[in-house]
Amino acid sequence: EDQVTQSPEALRLQEGESSSLNCSYTVSGLRGLFWYRQDPGKGPEFLFTLYSAGEEKEKERLKATLTKKESFLHITAPKPEDSATYLCAVPNTGNQFYFGTGTSLTVIP
Amino acid sequence: DAGVIQSPRHEVTEMGQEVTLRCKPISGHNSLFWYRQTMMRGLELLIYFNNNVPIDDSGMPEDRFSAKMPNASFSTLKIQPSEPRDSAVYFCASSPGGYTEAFFGQGTRLTVV
Numbered sequence: 001e002d003q004v005t006q007s008p009e010a011l012r013l014q015e016g017e018s019s020s021l022n023c024s025y026t027v028s029g030l031r032g033l034f035w036y037r038q039d040p041g042k043g044p045e046f047l048f049t050l051y052s053a054g055e056e057k058e059k060e061r062l063k064a065t066l067t068k069k070e071s072f073l074h075i076t077a078p079k080p081e082d083s084a085t086y087l088c089a090v091p092n093t094g095n096q097f098y099f100g101t102g103t104s105l106t107v108i109p
Numbered sequence: 110d111a112g113v114i115q116s117p118r119h120e121v122t123e124m125g126q127e128v129t130l131r132c133k134p135i136s137g138h139n140s141l142f143w144y145r146q147t148m149m150r151g152l153e154l155l156i157y158f159n160n161n162v163p164i165d166d167s168g169m170p171e172d173r174f175s176a177k178m179p180n181a182s183f184s185t186l187k188i189q190p191s192e193p194r195d196s197a198v199y200f201c202a203s204s205p206g207g208y209t210e211a212f213f214g215q216g217t218r219l220t221v222v
Contacts, residue, residue, distance in 0.1 A: 031208040043113075043200050043213030044152075087152070091208050094165055095140060099152040 003027075004090055006100035013107050016077045021103045023088035024070040033071050034097070035064050036087040044087055078107045113214035115201050121220045127189040130217045132201030133182055139206035143176055143186050146198045146216070158184065159206065191221045 007022045025033065032051050036044035048057040050066035057064045061082060063074040073086055085102040092098065114133040122128050134141050143155040156166040161178045169176070173192070178184040188195055198218050202211040 034210055036213075043202075043216050046210045046212060049210055094157070095159070095206070095208060096154055096157050096165055097142065097202075097211055098154065099144075101151040 004088060004098055004100040006086075006088060006103050008103060009101070010104045011106070013075075013078055013105070015079055015107055015109050018074070018076045018078070020075070021073040021086055021105070022070060023073070023100055025088075025090050026069075027090050027092065029093070030068075031091050031093070031095075033066055034089045034091075035071070035073055036089065036099075038085045038087060038102070047086075075105070078105075080107045080109050083107045113201055113203055113212055115199075115214035115217050117217060118215060119218045119220075121222065122191055124192055124221055125190045126221075127187065128191045128195075128219060128221075130186040130199050130201075130219070132184045132186070132214060134184070134201070134203030135212055136182065137205065138203035138212075139181075140204045140211070141178060141184050142202040142204075142211060143184070144200040144202065144213075146200060152200070155186070188219075191219075193221045196220050 003026045005024045032049050034049050035047040038044045048064040053068045055066050061076050065072045083106050085104045087099050087102045089097045089099040116131045139160050141158040144152050146152045155168045156176045157164050158178045176186045198216045200213050200216045202213045204211040
């Protein structure tokens with residue numbers, strides 16, 4: 001069965017303290033791994049798509065990487081405005097996206 | 110494009126009443142998804158349409174839930190009769206199709222009392 005697991009569930013960082021979020025997956029044939037950011041009261045906002053092991057994508061303080069079994073979202077020198085829930089998702093063969101339960105990130109000034 | 114538009118943003122209804130949630134996907138997108146989000150279960154896929162045709166509704170909780178997509182620019186999710194355990198945030202998302210990113214609406218927060 002296809003599964004997506006994220007860790008940790010919650011993460012508190014001091015402003016400027018770099019860290020990484022993990023998304024591990026078990027799917028039969030990866031068709032892409034998607035990272036989203038969700039702010040309270042809003043819908044998930046698309047960040048990155050990674051399609052093959054070794055691929056990396058960057059946006060401001062965020063960098064997403066992908067291996068054959070997991071993806072990392074690295075946050076470098078985070079700011080309070082980076083506080084949000086970060087979700088990862090993978091599509092199955094039927095193009096249905098299955099989401100992990102997310103990592104709630106809090107960055108303290 | 111204004112993005113995926115959902116209405117209403119908030120809905121409070123009494124148990125047993127019919128509830129209809131509405132979604133306008135991004136123009137040109139071929140795939141449409143309905144999700145439900147709760148603290149306990151996170152984002153759950155309810156139903157997926159491709160080119161207005163329901164492809165997989167295995168996530169629909171029970172017969173009280175139904176979804177339609179009469180044309181490429183409109184979809185509804187209906188709950189009849191509603192129950193308190195249906196309280197959640199319901200999201201609609203659309204994508205161009207294939208294995209590409211989905212774009213979400215702002216969601217409808219449903220409270221059934």
